[in-house]
Amino acid sequence: MALTDIRPTVRRRIVRLSTYAIFVALVVVVVLVANWPTIGRYFFNWSVAKTLWPTILRAAVNTIWYTLAAFVVGLVLAVVFALLKMSSGPFKWFAVGYIELFRGLPALLTILIMAFGLPMAFRGFRFPGGSVGGGLVALVIVTSAYTAEIIRAGIVAVPTGQREAARSLGMGSLRTTITIILPQALRIVIPPLTNEFVTLLKDTSLLYIVGLTLFQKELTTFGKDGLSTYASPTPLIAVAVMYLIITIPLTYLVSRLEKSMAVKK
Numbered sequence: 001m002a003l004t005d006i007r008p009t010v011r012r013r014i015v016r017l018s019t020y021a022i023f024v025a026l027v028v029v030v031v032l033v034a035n036w037p038t039i040g041r042y043f044f045n046w047s048v049a050k051t052l053w054p055t056i057l058r059a060a061v062n063t064i065w066y067t068l069a070a071f072v073v074g075l076v077l078a079v080v081f082a083l084l085k086m087s088s089g090p091f092k093w094f095a096v097g098y099i100e101l102f103r104g105l106p107a108l109l110t111i112l113i114m115a116f117g118l119p120m121a122f123r124g125f126r127f128p129g130g131s132v133g134g135g136l137v138a139l140v141i142v143t144s145a146y147t148a149e150i151i152r153a154g155i156v157a158v159p160t161g162q163r164e165a166a167r168s169l170g171m172g173s174l175r176t177t178i179t180i181i182l183p184q185a186l187r188i189v190i191p192p193l194t195n196e197f198v199t200l201l202k203d204t205s206l207l208y209i210v211g212l213t214l215f216q217k218e219l220t221t222f223g224k225d226g227l228s229t230y231a232s233p234t235p236l237i238a239v240a241v242m243y244l245i246i247t248i249p250l251t252y253l254v255s256r257l258e259k260s261m262a263v264k265k
Contacts, residue, residue, distance in 0.1 A: 082148045108206050112209065115131040116131065135210040202247070
């Protein structure tokens with residue numbers, strides 16, 4: 001009997017079980033072939049790991065602080081640019097140009113331009129915090145460009161009846177947008193905004209390019225420097241674990257929010 005003659009539910013079960021079997025077989029092969037003493041000595045060196053934790057916690061705090069600062073300021077700018085893009089005239093085209101430009105450029109290139117390009121182009125110009133400040137400004141700009149489209153989609157998703165009801169009560173356009181439309185739009189886009197926050201948290205790793213001092217290091221810079229210092233991949237494993245500790249609860253929160261929004265709809 002051919003596979004196509006089997007009922008769809010049974011066929012899907014067979015395919016799923018076959019996939020699981022192949023995956024388990026690959027894991028068994030890796031476990032049997034891998035040189036575990038060498039892997040343990042280089043990748044999971046406990047003596048190295050013990051010396052890392054006090055400093056890696058500081059790097060994790062720096063990562064979270066960079067993410068929060070860039071996200072909060074970027075969100076404020078995103079609301080402004082989303083509203084400008086939905087307006088008319090030169091302000092609309094300015095917003096469109098800003099959003100498309102910084103969504104089209106790689107984040108790393110934007111960081112290089114802000115941290116090094118602008119100070120070279122304008123002698124005497126310097127961001128607060130030097131190159132680190134320039135890097136944070138770049139993350140704010142990139143975040144605002146991507147988040148502006150999320151906010152705009154949320155505003156469009158708000159039923160037009162909400163605006164009409166507010167107008168019938170005598171509320172002006174600006175007041176209606178700020179007090180009625182934006183709160184509902186932000187509630188709608190909470191899941192994609194949380195996803196953007198997780199992406200930004202990982203993008204802070206690009207700040208390594210600006211040259212961070214000991215007390216400015218974020219997680220990836222810490223792991224890269226630890227790799228050179230200890231000649232061991234253990235710092236990279238420790239950094240990966242710390243990223244997972246931060247991001248897994250956030251991604252779980254996103255999935256719960258998406259399910260909650262789907263139920264409300």
